[in-house]
Amino acid sequence: xxxPVLTIRELEKSFGALKATDGVSIDLMPGExxxxxxxxxxxxxxxxxxxxxxxxxxxxxxxxxxxxMAGLDVAARARFGLARSFQTSSLxxxxxxxxxxxxxxxxxxxxxxxxxxxVMRDRSLIEPALAILERxxxxxxxxxxxxxxxxxERRQLEIAIALALEPKAFLLDEPMAGMGPEGSxxxxxxxxxxxxxxxxxxxxxxMDAVFALADxxxxxxxxxxxxxxxxxxxxxxxxxxxxYLGDAA
Amino acid sequence: MxxxxxxxxxxxxxxxxxxxxxxxxxxxxxxxxYVTLATRITILALAAAGLNIALGLGGxxxxxxxxFFGLGGYAAGIMAAHAFNAEPFFLGLDSTTSMxxxxxxxxxxxxxxxxxxGAISLRTSGVYFIMITLAFAQMIYYxxxxxxxxxxxxxxPIFIRNTFPGVxxxxxxxxxxxxxxxxxxxxxxxxxxRNSRFGAALQAARQNSVRVSAVGIAPFNVRLVAFVISxxxxxxxxxxxxxxNRFVSPSMLSWHMSGELIVLIVLGGIGRLFGPVxxxxxxxxxxxxxxxxxxxxxxxxxxxxxxxxxxARGGLLGMIAGKARHG
Numbered sequence: 001x002x003x004p005v006l007t008i009r010e011l012e013k014s015f016g017a018l019k020a021t022d023g024v025s026i027d028l029m030p031g032e033x034x035x036x037x038x039x040x041x042x043x044x045x046x047x048x049x050x051x052x053x054x055x056x057x058x059x060x061x062x063x064x065x066x067x068x069m070a071g072l073d074v075a076a077r078a079r080f081g082l083a084r085s086f087q088t089s090s091l092x093x094x095x096x097x098x099x100x101x102x103x104x105x106x107x108x109x110x111x112x113x114x115x116x117x118x119v120m121r122d123r124s125l126i127e128p129a130l131a132i133l134e135r136x137x138x139x140x141x142x143x144x145x146x147x148x149x150x151x152x153e154r155r156q157l158e159i160a161i162a163l164a165l166e167p168k169a170f171l172l173d174e175p176m177a178g179m180g181p182e183g184s185x186x187x188x189x190x191x192x193x194x195x196x197x198x199x200x201x202x203x204x205x206x207m208d209a210v211f212a213l214a215d216x217x218x219x220x221x222x223x224x225x226x227x228x229x230x231x232x233x234x235x236x237x238x239x240x241x242x243x244y245l246g247d248a249a
Numbered sequence: 250m251x252x253x254x255x256x257x258x259x260x261x262x263x264x265x266x267x268x269x270x271x272x273x274x275x276x277x278x279x280x281x282x283y284v285t286l287a288t289r290i291t292i293l294a295l296a297a298a299g300l301n302i303a304l305g306l307g308g309x310x311x312x313x314x315x316x317f318f319g320l321g322g323y324a325a326g327i328m329a330a331h332a333f334n335a336e337p338f339f340l341g342l343d344s345t346t347s348m349x350x351x352x353x354x355x356x357x358x359x360x361x362x363x364x365x366x367g368a369i370s371l372r373t374s375g376v377y378f379i380m381i382t383l384a385f386a387q388m389i390y391y392x393x394x395x396x397x398x399x400x401x402x403x404x405x406p407i408f409i410r411n412t413f414p415g416v417x418x419x420x421x422x423x424x425x426x427x428x429x430x431x432x433x434x435x436x437x438x439x440x441x442x443r444n445s446r447f448g449a450a451l452q453a454a455r456q457n458s459v460r461v462s463a464v465g466i467a468p469f470n471v472r473l474v475a476f477v478i479s480x481x482x483x484x485x486x487x488x489x490x491x492x493x494n495r496f497v498s499p500s501m502l503s504w505h506m507s508g509e510l511i512v513l514i515v516l517g518g519i520g521r522l523f524g525p526v527x528x529x530x531x532x533x534x535x536x537x538x539x540x541x542x543x544x545x546x547x548x549x550x551x552x553x554x555x556x557x558x559x560x561a562r563g564g565l566l567g568m569i570a571g572k573a574r575h576g
Contacts, residue, residue: 052463054459054462073462073467074462074463075461075462075463075465075466075467075468076465076467078462078463078464078465079465083463084463086459086463090457090459090460090463091457091460092452092453092456092457092460092461093456093457094452094456095449095452095453095456099449100453100460102449103449103450103453103460103461103464103466104464106446106449106450107450107464107465107466108464108465111446112446112447112449112450112466112471113446113447113471113474114445114446114447115441115442115445115446115447115448116441116445117445117446118441118444118445119444119445119446119448119449120444122446125446161460161463161464164464165464165465
């Protein structure tokens with residue numbers, strides 16, 4: 001059996017009396033989409049933050065590609081190959097879509113202290129960035145400042161930036177949020193292919209998307225994983241239906 | 250987008266030519282005073298161009314850049330004082346009145362001082378960053394005030410302006426041209442930084458530092474480099490300013506000076522290539538002409554600043570050339 005890309009073991013995080021993460025263990029295997037679902041306030045985003053490095057867990061370990069992530073900050077984990085997208089778009093607002101992706105390309109190349117060559121004449125940045133914008137369907141909006149993009153376009157740009165990092169794993173925090181049915185459908189197809197480039201830990205509320213995409217689903221409620229399994233197993237789990245899915249499944 | 254870019258280039262060229270032509274003409278007409286006024290504009294613009302790297306590109310509101318302006322000034326003053334007394338300067342090294350050496354000392358000193366100040370200050374942000382940079386500058390200010398060896402609060406005169414190989418720096422026009430060349434070089438560097446990969450990371454960190462971390466660039470490192478470069482440019486301006494006035498005093502280190510540098514940038518246009526130059530022109534001309542009419546000229550400066558902040562965020566250059574755009 002293949003080694004997991006990402007291994008989370010016995011992770012715990014409390015904010016005062018609130019246990020946001022309570023003994024969570026999750027594996028992300030090569031080539032899979034592992035969906036993390038659960039009601040609002042279940043601690044999904046807190047978990048993503050701990051994996052990406054912006055929140056420090058109280059206890060437990062996170063291993064990525066066999067390496068202990070403890071002590072590495074957000075930037076170091078990103079350089080290691082862990083790319084995340086944000087629940088609410090987080091972009092350089094004054095920069096065009098192209099320049100937002102170019103920044104990721106330059107970060108991947110590890111050359112952010114170069115002070116001479118103008119970036120807008122640097123084909124080694126522009127060409128890969130344009131190709132990625134083309135891939136997510138934003139090529140026509142390349143020169144529009146991020147602040148002037150529509151909500152859906154910003155979500156696409158988030159994905160484009162993550163792609164530009166050529167990561168070893170994706171952490172996608174509600175990529176479908178606010179996309180509308182048509183946009184969600186397009187993005188679902190896109191993510192379906194993406195898993196072959198790198199596995200995806202996917203936090204998502206859109207159950208149609210989750211059921212269409214996920215190889216495995218873990219259900220988080222009050223900081224604990226109450227069930228973990230295939231789509232069929234989760235759909236039919238009585239505890240999950242009571243705690244979260246209700247009649248939706 | 251193209252049109253605003255072209256307008257800004259024309260505005261910049263006009264400002265650059267005006268700043269060169271006026272002292273040339275004044276010198277030809279035997280009016281050295283206006284050459285000195287233009288030199289003052291040039292040096293303040295250089296100091297603000299340095300701050301513009303941290304403030305304009307990086308969004309780092311340093312309220313302590315007077316520290317570097319003053320340190321540069323003291324580098325020039327102290328070396329000139331030792332050379333005047335024919336004493337060794339430091340650790341038995343010969344003192345010198347050669348500007349290139351003095352500039353190098355000023356720039357390196359400011360870089361070395363800015364490194365720890367930046368490393369500590371950049372762990373904070375917002376109003377705390379403003380206060381901590383202010384606190385560092387005030388520490389250096391009080392130190393200079395209470396160090397009698399170099400004049401304490403009375404300051405330190407430079408009896409003979411320092412020298413530059415092949416240039417008669419005692420004459421106003423050649424000295425102006427030196428300062429003007431330094432300003433153009435600094436602006437070229439600013440332009441190069443802004444358009445480079447480093448500049449992209451720095452400006453992105455100003456807009457959204459979470460995003461910059463998430464792609465794997467540590468904002469702290471980028472900001473620290475920017476802060477140090479910024480301090481070095483302002484330090485060079487300080488050395489020139491001391492030579493212009495043939496005098497250096499703790500007032501160059503005071504928080505008024507830090508504030509003045511910020512005001513110059515806000516007046517001219519934050520983050521704009523020629524913002525500091527336009528701001529310094531407006532500031533010095535107001536100081537000269539209104540200052541001749543009333544001692545309370547800063548009241549009018551305040552009103553203009555109020556107008557800019559409320560109605561013209563892009564400063565003078567923003568009014569002329571429109572909103573700044575990034576590729």
